[in-house]
Amino acid sequence: MKSLIVYYSHSGSTEKLSKELQTLLNADVLKLQPDPDLGNPSFLNYIKGGWHVLRKHLPKLTNKQVNIDDYDLIAIGTPVWFGSFTPAIRSFLKDNPIKNKKLVLFANHRGGLGNTFSALEKAIGIDKNQNQIISEFALNHKYSADEQSRFVQEWFTEIMNYLER
Numbered sequence: 001m002k003s004l005i006v007y008y009s010h011s012g013s014t015e016k017l018s019k020e021l022q023t024l025l026n027a028d029v030l031k032l033q034p035d036p037d038l039g040n041p042s043f044l045n046y047i048k049g050g051w052h053v054l055r056k057h058l059p060k061l062t063n064k065q066v067n068i069d070d071y072d073l074i075a076i077g078t079p080v081w082f083g084s085f086t087p088a089i090r091s092f093l094k095d096n097p098i099k100n101k102k103l104v105l106f107a108n109h110r111g112g113l114g115n116t117f118s119a120l121e122k123a124i125g126i127d128k129n130q131n132q133i134i135s136e137f138a139l140n141h142k143y144s145a146d147e148q149s150r151f152v153q154e155w156f157t158e159i160m161n162y163l164e165r
């Protein structure tokens with residue numbers, strides 16, 4: 001099964017998780033690079049990021065293109081911004097309609113997951129486009145590093161159990 005991980009990360013936690021998942025799945029990886037990206041952490045940029053989520057903003061992406069038809073499984077990783085997924089992911093989904101794929105959705109947050117997965121499912125079109133969700137995983141960074149590692153290991157076991165069925 002050929003796998004692709006698509007992710008956006010502003011401060012590195014989704015990138016870290018994507019790299020761990022890459023090792024597990026032996027996947028290709030696509031890092032989304034919006035231009036302009038959200039600047040350094042500040043209250044103003046936090047509000048700006050949230051505003052872009054609420055406005056369903058579609059930033060230009062400057063990363064390489066992939067042909068998602070080449071893949072059976074697509075994992076999509078995002079930080080949670082204002083209780084939802086990030087604008088770079090929305091741009092990717094607009095440019096790359098996903099049909100007939102197995103999906104893994106994952107998110108990093110700090111205690112307020114909100115509607116991230118339901119909004120992402122809606123943007124992807126799960127039933128409408130014959131996609132199948134294998135797993136959804138949200139990592140809350142309010143937990144200790146040890147606890148986070150345990151959650152990630154449990155998640156990986158869940159994915160492997162599915163794939164080995």
Ligand SMILES: Cc1cc2nc3c(=O)[nH]c(=O)nc-3n(C[C@H](O)[C@H](O)[C@H](O)COP(=O)(O)O)c2cc1C
Nearest residue numbers: 010011012013014049079080081082083110111112
């Ligand atoms: C603009 C912005 C909005 C955010 N909104 C939320 C939120 O609604 N809920 C939450 O739990 N964390 C929120 N966060 C925190 C991030 O989700 C969290 O730090 C995440 O781990 C960042 O992932 P990254 O390191 O891959 O960028 C927000 C961060 C930013 C920059």
